[in-house]
Amino acid sequence: MISSNTAQPMKDIYLPEPADVLKASPMTALEMFFEFRLASGRELGHMPGQFVEVSIPGIGEAPISISSSPTQKGSFQMVVRKVGNVSGAMHALSAGRQVGIRGPFGTHFPVDGEMKGKDILFICGGIGLVPVRSAINYVLDHRDDYGHVTILFGTKTPADRLFTDEMQRWASAKDVTFMETVDRGDDAWKGNVGVITTLIPKVRLDPARTVAVVCGPPIMYKFVILELDKVGLKADRMYVSLERHMKCGVGKCGHCQVNGLYACQDGAVFKYSDIASVREAI
Amino acid sequence: MSIKKLEPAALNRWVDGILQKQKVYGIQARGDKFVFDQLDRADQLRLDYDVSVTAPKAFLQPPCETLLRFGEKGFESVVESEPFVLFGVHPYDMAAILQMDVVFAEGNPDIHYLERRKNATIVVCDVQNASENVFAGCMGTAVLESGGDVLVTRVGSAYVVESRSARGEALMETIATAPVAGARDLGERKAVWEKNRKLLRRHELKVKPEQLPALLEKSYDHPVWEEKAKRCFSCGSCNLVCPTCYCFNVRDTVSYNLKDGERERVWDGCMLAEFALVAGGHNFRKKKAERYRHRYYRKGKYLHDMHKQIACVGCGRCITACVTKIANPVEIYNRLAEGQK
Numbered sequence: 001m002i003s004s005n006t007a008q009p010m011k012d013i014y015l016p017e018p019a020d021v022l023k024a025s026p027m028t029a030l031e032m033f034f035e036f037r038l039a040s041g042r043e044l045g046h047m048p049g050q051f052v053e054v055s056i057p058g059i060g061e062a063p064i065s066i067s068s069s070p071t072q073k074g075s076f077q078m079v080v081r082k083v084g085n086v087s088g089a090m091h092a093l094s095a096g097r098q099v100g101i102r103g104p105f106g107t108h109f110p111v112d113g114e115m116k117g118k119d120i121l122f123i124c125g126g127i128g129l130v131p132v133r134s135a136i137n138y139v140l141d142h143r144d145d146y147g148h149v150t151i152l153f154g155t156k157t158p159a160d161r162l163f164t165d166e167m168q169r170w171a172s173a174k175d176v177t178f179m180e181t182v183d184r185g186d187d188a189w190k191g192n193v194g195v196i197t198t199l200i201p202k203v204r205l206d207p208a209r210t211v212a213v214v215c216g217p218p219i220m221y222k223f224v225i226l227e228l229d230k231v232g233l234k235a236d237r238m239y240v241s242l243e244r245h246m247k248c249g250v251g252k253c254g255h256c257q258v259n260g261l262y263a264c265q266d267g268a269v270f271k272y273s274d275i276a277s278v279r280e281a282i
Numbered sequence: 283m284s285i286k287k288l289e290p291a292a293l294n295r296w297v298d299g300i301l302q303k304q305k306v307y308g309i310q311a312r313g314d315k316f317v318f319d320q321l322d323r324a325d326q327l328r329l330d331y332d333v334s335v336t337a338p339k340a341f342l343q344p345p346c347e348t349l350l351r352f353g354e355k356g357f358e359s360v361v362e363s364e365p366f367v368l369f370g371v372h373p374y375d376m377a378a379i380l381q382m383d384v385v386f387a388e389g390n391p392d393i394h395y396l397e398r399r400k401n402a403t404i405v406v407c408d409v410q411n412a413s414e415n416v417f418a419g420c421m422g423t424a425v426l427e428s429g430g431d432v433l434v435t436r437v438g439s440a441y442v443v444e445s446r447s448a449r450g451e452a453l454m455e456t457i458a459t460a461p462v463a464g465a466r467d468l469g470e471r472k473a474v475w476e477k478n479r480k481l482l483r484r485h486e487l488k489v490k491p492e493q494l495p496a497l498l499e500k501s502y503d504h505p506v507w508e509e510k511a512k513r514c515f516s517c518g519s520c521n522l523v524c525p526t527c528y529c530f531n532v533r534d535t536v537s538y539n540l541k542d543g544e545r546e547r548v549w550d551g552c553m554l555a556e557f558a559l560v561a562g563g564h565n566f567r568k569k570k571a572e573r574y575r576h577r578y579y580r581k582g583k584y585l586h587d588m589h590k591q592i593a594c595v596g597c598g599r600c601i602t603a604c605v606t607k608i609a610n611p612v613e614i615y616n617r618l619a620e621g622q623k
């Protein structure tokens with residue numbers, strides 16, 4: 001049982017609060033889906049693009065994005081790729097167990113600000129879909145607040161595709177363009193083959209009324225941004241989420257620095273024009 | 283605020299009195315070096331020291347400290363700190379502590395640091411002997427106009443002891459009847475300050491500290507980073523000894539029963555190869571030169587952009603600590619300034 005000691009006069013920024021695992025189910029060979037609820041019953045209160053620090057006592061903490069939209073009440077979801085100690089220990093969790101949660105931390109995709117009233121272009125590579133899913137579902141749950149929605153999703157192989165059921169729902173939603181590609185297909189794959197940038201020229205977009213949300217592996221950004229630039233999208237209309245080594249999530253430990261910026265506080269979501277000249281950013 | 287004059291014997295009596303009531307970490311000799319350690323007797327104090335091996339920040343952000351405990355009951359905050367006196371802190375180190383105060387209090391306040399800080403009474407002591415590599419005189423930290431709770435300055439064969447806060451005043455309660463420092467003593471103290479401002483310059487910075495951010499702004503692609511970093515071992519010693527370095531790592535330790543354990547924070551350093559490494563093997567500062575440059579930018583620009591203070595106080599510890607002799611900030615900054623004029 002994980003409980004927090006609330007006797008402290010001032011809040012301890014490192015103290016996790018207990019959350020119950022409601023669901024833990026494998027998605028792919030490497031990724032597992034989780035649904036949690038804070039043991040206190042309190043809503044997490046996140047915005048799309050924010051992350052939390054997940055604690056496994058004795059193993060450590062890892063920054064993980066919230067994948068569910070805040071419009072979904074009562075619980076929140078994550079997808080975790082097994083890459084090491086904490087993520088590995090999370091893969092051993094099952095419903096009924098507890099973890100510690102700190103957060104939500106960081107900036108969010110401006111679903112409540114600059115994205116409103118605009119056409120939205122979501123570009124996700126691989127596990128980059130996980131945090132963006134929160135924004136996609138938020139936008140679709142507030143459909144009238146936004147213009148046309150385009151979702152581009154790319155993975156290495158068809159086996160790496162996440163949320164395939166949900167993708168079908170997105171693809172058939174009103175006023176949504178959904179396109180997918182894989183780097184390498186297989187016998188059963190009938191769709192696009194090629195890196196994600198090959199989808200961008202296929203999109204019809206009006207740069208004057210479009211906001212792009214980009215999330216994927218570090219290598220993806222450079223190429224996607226070049227391609228968006230070609231179609232006339234301005235740097236202040238692109239939002240990216242940067243991954244860094246994060247230890248504290250609260251602007252103290254120094255690990256997440258991107259030159260003078262703190263990815264955990266000033267990001268992880270950045271407006272591209274704010275970091276275009278920051279040398280360590282992309 | 284009191285300002286007293288104490289002969290050495292009276293100073294020792296005062297300190298011995300403090301020792302009866304409080305834990306004191308004071309500056310003392312270890313071989314030919316100096317360290318802050320628990321003081322048992324006043325005569326162990328070496329206020330004539332040149333520089334301490336480890337910066338006194340270690341008593342506010344220990345090299346390893348428990349943040350949380352976990353077990354059957356879940357996670358619990360651990361905020362353990364009792365009142366203590368830090369005796370003999372040089373002005374440049376006090377300047378560094380004042381910077382740490384800002385870092386840990388701003389934004390999301392860190393109770394682990396702040397509680398310890400709240401419990402600390404700091405006796406600052408003006409420098410009597412310049413260390414081999416000190417350049418605090420160039421950084422404006424040879425003398426501190428304010429900061430700390432008490433200031434002790436050697437003037438002639440005696441000490442001027444001044445309280446700088448209510449807490450310092452309380453510490454000086456037992457010397458309330460000691461003679462008040464006169465105009466002559468204060469004049470002599472001023473002379474010590476003047477002398478220290480001039481003398482604590484074993485290396486001469488050719489630019490003003492406030493010009494460093496602008497200088498660095500233009501120097502990202504300067505050849506000096508590659509040139510020097512070629513000889514860097516990524517040992518992190520320059521981070522470890524630095525009074526303004528506070529970056530940390532967090533790790534869990536589990537006790538033998540595999541149930542209870544602690545979450546600890548330990549000192550970390552941006553010069554270490556794995557500082558910006560993420561799982562999957564991507565390192566955001568993979569090259570030595572990138573890490574080497576980052577350290578100077580962090581001290582001279584990034585932290586300044588946030589707090590308007592240069593995060594180097596000129597203690598010179600990094601210069602001494604670096605076995606390959608490439609960690610001298612003055613040398614780097616002067617080099618960057620060449621060809622700028």
Ligand SMILES: Cc1cc2nc3c(=O)[nH]c(=O)nc-3n(C[C@H](O)[C@H](O)[C@H](O)COP(=O)(O)OP(=O)(O)OC[C@H]3O[C@@H](n4cnc5c(N)ncnc54)[C@H](O)[C@@H]3O)c2cc1C
Binds near residue numbers: 064066083243246247
């Ligand atoms: C803002 C943000 C959001 C993220 N969202 C997700 C997500 O939704 N799903 C997901 O699977 N992964 C996500 N990650 C990556 C995830 O944090 C790492 O995979 C995880 O920290 C690896 O920890 P580990 O103990 O399993 O690996 P190990 O290899 O055992 O440990 C890796 C070491 O690097 C440290 N580390 C700190 N930050 C990172 C980081 N960003 N990436 C890798 N290592 C890190 C760990 O603390 C540890 O010291 C996100 C990272 C960030 C910064």
Ligand code: SF4
Binds near residue numbers: 523527595599601
């Ligand atoms: S950078 Fe070097 S000289 Fe400056 S404060 Fe740190 S250790 Fe002292």
Ligand code: SF4
Binds near residue numbers: 518519606608
């Ligand atoms: S002390 Fe010298 S060798 Fe070691 S990390 Fe610092 S610059 Fe490199």
Ligand code: FES
Binds near residue numbers: 253256265
């Ligand atoms: S994660 Fe510690 S400062 Fe950002």
